[in-house]
Amino acid sequence: MAGEPQADCLFCKIVAGTVPATVVRETETTVAFRDINPQAPTHVLVIPRLHYPDAASLAAAEPNVTADVLREAGEIAAQEQVDEHGYRIVFNTGAGAGQTVFHAHAHVIGGRGLQWPPG
Ligand code: AMP
Numbered sequence: 001m002a003g004e005p006q007a008d009c010l011f012c013k014i015v016a017g018t019v020p021a022t023v024v025r026e027t028e029t030t031v032a033f034r035d036i037n038p039q040a041p042t043h044v045l046v047i048p049r050l051h052y053p054d055a056a057s058l059a060a061a062e063p064n065v066t067a068d069v070l071r072e073a074g075e076i077a078a079q080e081q082v083d084e085h086g087y088r089i090v091f092n093t094g095a096g097a098g099q100t101v102f103h104a105h106a107h108v109i110g111g112r113g114l115q116w117p118p119g
């Protein structure tokens, strides 16, 4: 069924607690944890508990959960005090754009200068 946990998915394992993560916030629908290979002083991933391969498929199936992910991204930016200076919410989509984990996730990146356009 759509949204069901996938046995071979790393982020489903983090949701289930069978792979450890440094969790910074949790809600009924989302989990947020520090990226294992941070690209900035603040680099947190926000994921839905439900499994969808990318942000667009999550949004098509679960608009409310998608809003939860975005709201949590904002809450993390405030918690990490990067909101005043500015931060970035990134959804890499597809291998050609750098997506390596095919469970939808928002990168919340801040705490340093951020170039535009991104690489
Ligand atoms: P993406 O490349 O957009 O799919 O993002 C996947 C992110 O997950 C990368 O930034 C990785 O550093 C991060 N990552 C991979 N394994 C783990 C893990 N076990 N705990 C936390 N973050 C991870």
Ligand code: ZN
Binding pocket: 005, 006, 009, 010, 011, 012, 013, 050, 051, 052, 102, 103
């Ligand atoms: Zn998953």
